[in-house]
Amino acid sequence: MDEDLRDLFGDWEPSDDDGGDEEETGERKLDEKEVAVVGVFEHATEGRSVETFVLLQDREERKVPIWIGRYEAIAISTALAGEQLDRPMTHDLITIIFKRLGITVDHVIVDDLWQETFYAKLNLIWNDQPYEIDCRPSDAIAIAVRTKAPIYVAEAVFRSVNSR
Numbered sequence: 284m285d286e287d288l289r290d291l292f293g294d295w296e297p298s299d300d301d302g303g304d305e306e307e308t309g310e311r312k313l314d315e316k317e318v319a320v321v322g323v324f325e326h327a328t329e330g331r332s333v334e335t336f337v338l339l340q341d342r343e344e345r346k347v348p349i350w351i352g353r354y355e356a357i358a359i360s361t362a363l364a365g366e367q368l369d370r371p372m373t374h375d376l377i378t379i380i381f382k383r384l385g386i387t388v389d390h391v392i393v394d395d396l397w398q399e400t401f402y403a404k405l406n407l408i409w410n411d412q413p414y415e416i417d418c419r420p421s422d423a424i425a426i427a428v429r430t431k432a433p434i435y436v437a438e439a440v441f442r443s444v445n446s447r
Contacts, residue, residue, distance in 0.1 A: 363428055
């Protein structure tokens with residue numbers, strides 16, 4: 284198998300230098316913009332079932348629609364409306380756990396769009412240490428709305444959405 288890989292890649296070795304696009308810490312420069320959650324909406328097309336999306340908008344009024352599932356839509360909608368259910372939903376439970384453990388949701392970021400799929404990160408602070416957790420954008424947004432944490436979208440995501 285090593286010979287097969289050598290045939291494909293030759294003597295190529297991964298490099299730590301990627302042309303300067305990353306800082307010394309290895310973090311990508313995202314040029315993120317803060318957004319607001321406009322709301323959760325439904326969209327029906329001919330011959331298809333109703334699909335749901337959450338709409339984000341920055342200060343320049345650029346919009347990012349993120350298609351989400353029905354249950355995620357309910358989770359975000361109830362939090363936006365300030366509704367208190369009889370029993371906590373999963374995102375409520377997560378925020379309760381965070382609060383009891385002294386974890387702060389610093390912010391969330393929708394940082395990538397690849398093959399029609401959005402990616403996000405939940406940025407937490409615990410014991411003065413930052414933690415970045417990969418998650419679905421719908422989960423990140425549902426938690427951010429509950430904790431009143433800022434939501435950001437990477438500039439590259441805005442460009443990708445607007446180029447479709």
